[in-house]
Amino acid sequence: xxxxxxxxxxxxxxxxxxxxxxxxxxxxxxxxxxxxxxxxxxxxxxxxxxxxxxxxxxxxxxxxxxxxxxxxxxxxxxxxxxxxxxxxxxxxxxxxxxxxxxxxxxxxxxxxxxxxxxxxxxxxxxxxxxxxxxxxxxxxxxxxxxxxxxxxxxxxxxxxxxxxxxxxxxxxxxxxxxxxxxxxxxxxxx
Amino acid sequence: xxxxxxxxxxxxxxxxxxxxxxxxxxxxxxxxxxxxxxxxxxxxxxxxxxxxxxxxxxxxxxxxxxxxxxxxxxxxxxxxxxxxxxxxxxxxxxxxxxxxxxxxxxxxxxxxxxxxxxxxxxxxxxxxxxxxxxxxxxxxxxxxxxxxxxxxxxxxxxxxxxxxxxxxxxxxxxxxxxxxxxxxxxxxxx
DNA sequence: GTCTATACGTGGATAGAC
DNA sequence: GTCTATCCACGTATAGAC
Numbered sequence: 001x002x003x004x005x006x007x008x009x010x011x012x013x014x015x016x017x018x019x020x021x022x023x024x025x026x027x028x029x030x031x032x033x034x035x036x037x038x039x040x041x042x043x044x045x046x047x048x049x050x051x052x053x054x055x056x057x058x059x060x061x062x063x064x065x066x067x068x069x070x071x072x073x074x075x076x077x078x079x080x081x082x083x084x085x086x087x088x089x090x091x092x093x094x095x096x097x098x099x100x101x102x103x104x105x106x107x108x109x110x111x112x113x114x115x116x117x118x119x120x121x122x123x124x125x126x127x128x129x130x131x132x133x134x135x136x137x138x139x140x141x142x143x144x145x146x147x148x149x150x151x152x153x154x155x156x157x158x159x160x161x162x163x164x165x166x167x168x169x170x171x172x173x174x175x176x177x178x179x180x181x182x183x184x185x186x187x188x189x190x
Numbered sequence: 191x192x193x194x195x196x197x198x199x200x201x202x203x204x205x206x207x208x209x210x211x212x213x214x215x216x217x218x219x220x221x222x223x224x225x226x227x228x229x230x231x232x233x234x235x236x237x238x239x240x241x242x243x244x245x246x247x248x249x250x251x252x253x254x255x256x257x258x259x260x261x262x263x264x265x266x267x268x269x270x271x272x273x274x275x276x277x278x279x280x281x282x283x284x285x286x287x288x289x290x291x292x293x294x295x296x297x298x299x300x301x302x303x304x305x306x307x308x309x310x311x312x313x314x315x316x317x318x319x320x321x322x323x324x325x326x327x328x329x330x331x332x333x334x335x336x337x338x339x340x341x342x343x344x345x346x347x348x349x350x351x352x353x354x355x356x357x358x359x360x361x362x363x364x365x366x367x368x369x370x371x372x373x374x375x376x377x378x379x380x
Numbered sequence: 381g382t383c384t385a386t387a388c389g390t391g392g393a394t395a396g397a398c
Numbered sequence: 399g400t401c402t403a404t405c406c407a408c409g410t411a412t413a414g415a416c
Contacts, residue, residue, distance in 0.1 A: 002381045002382080003381080004381060004382090005381075005382075021301070022301040023213065023215055023299060023300055023301050025213055025215035025216040025301075026215040026300065026301030026302070027301075028408080028409065028410085029409070029410060029411085030408080030409080038381095038382075038383095039382065039383055039384080040410085040411080041382075041383065041384080041385095041411090041412080041413090042381070042382050042383070044410095044411070044412075045381060045382075046381090050410070050411070051410075101299055104351075104355065105295075105299060105351050106299055108351055108354050108355045109213060109291060109295060109296055109299055109351070109354075110213055110216065111211070111212040111213050111215075111216030111217075112216070113354070117355075117357070120355050121355060121356060121357065124352065124355050124356055125356070147364075150352070150361060151345075151361075151364070153348075153352065154345060154348035154349050154351075154352045154361055154365070155341075155344060155345055155348055156348065157347070157348035157351045157352055158343075158344035158345055158346065158347035158348025158349070158351070159344050159348070161294075161295050161298055161299070161344075161347045161348070161351070162314065162340070162343065162344045162347055164298050164299075164303070165294065165298045165307075165310050165311060165314050166311060166314055166315070167307070167311065171340060171341075171344055174337075174341070175344070192399045192400080193399080194399060194400090195399075195400080218390080218391060218392085219391070219392060219393080220390080220391080228399095228400075228401095229400065229401055229402080230392085230393080231393090231394080231395090231400070231401065231402080231403095232399070232400050232401070234392095234393070234394075235399060235400075236399090240392065240393065241392075
């Protein structure tokens with residue numbers, strides 16, 4: 001039980017960055033070792049279950065971040081419009097203006113997606129539900145609000161792919177800006 | 191030059207299915223061999239450049255399919271509404287109702303994305319441009335039409351991820367149905 | 381807790397028979 | 399054109415010293 005050279009949280013953070021860049025299959029232990037600054041054996045000390053264990057830790061951490069920076073602000077008692085703004089800001093930071101891939105997407109598309117499908121599903125559902133609540137607080141009927149929340153999360157996922165595919169951040173930016181109109185069903189303000 | 195046991199096209203088709211299921215990194219030669227019914231050495235006969243070569247062939251084939259079933263119908267001289275309907279039908283078939291992953295997304299998120307980014311970008315741009323033309327034919331101003339086309343393709347990519355993430359086809363279905371309203375900017379008809 | 385060293389399977393790729 | 403056999407690098411994972 002010697003003092004760790006870095007907190008486990010930091011290790012998980014770095015693992016997350018690596019998975020984002022490389023995908024699950026592409027993130028080899030050698031690369032994860034490089035990314036964390038720990039030797040492979042040390043990684044196994046932290047994560048006895050190996051790579052799958054590391055991925056799960058990353059997902060757990062992400063889930064925490066989402067809870068803190070997305071769900072909680074959405075459930076605060078600020079005016080609904082402000083809550084949306086706060087979430088947009090958090091999302092913008094989290095994906096670094098669209099430059100970073102979405103780990104949820106990475107895991108969904110990976111060959112080993114079955115390992116993580118439950119965790120991923122819960123995260124998506126939680127996000128959508130919290131967003132729908134804000135819609136309701138804005139006077140939208142519950143089922144419609146849910147549908148619109150689902151649609152925006154869908155757009156966001158797509159935007160993170162297309163942004164990288166087109167090599168331009170504009171789609172990401174636009175998707176963030178569209179949030180209020182999507183939730184309010186305000187039509188496409190083009 | 192003996193007669194091949196199956197046309198090269200069929201081999202590429204099967205490779206494509208494998209890449210969709212497994213991702214680029216996850217598609218090992220052993221699995222590609224299984225998927226095609228050809229031994230590894232035979233695959234190298236068709237694709238001397240190895241896995242990268244196979245992926246490129248798959249992308250080329252997809253590009254052909256898109257040209258034939260998406261771009262061409264969009265540029266036909268049917269009424270714009272019918273052109274959209276035709277594309278939706280093709281897309282529905284192509285992704286088998288949302289069950290199949292999008293190869294474009296797979297390659298974009300893969301660790302080796304740089305190998306394919308040019309091909310992918312061209313395909314996306316071509317699709318968006320053709321879709322925007324239909325918008326123009328419907329009376330939408332060119333720049334607005336382009337933005338809306340871009341938005342729908344974004345939604346489609348997102349839908350293919352979320353559909354798998356939530357394990358329900360409804361998001362995919364909805365995205366297909368939304369095409370006309372997105373292009374026309376008709377607001378969210380929820 | 382972190383390391384070096386190592387085991388063992390699998391990855392991509394090639395040689396050469398038929 | 400397809401195969402079997404094989405090469406070597408790299409993949410995951412573990413043993414054991416400090």
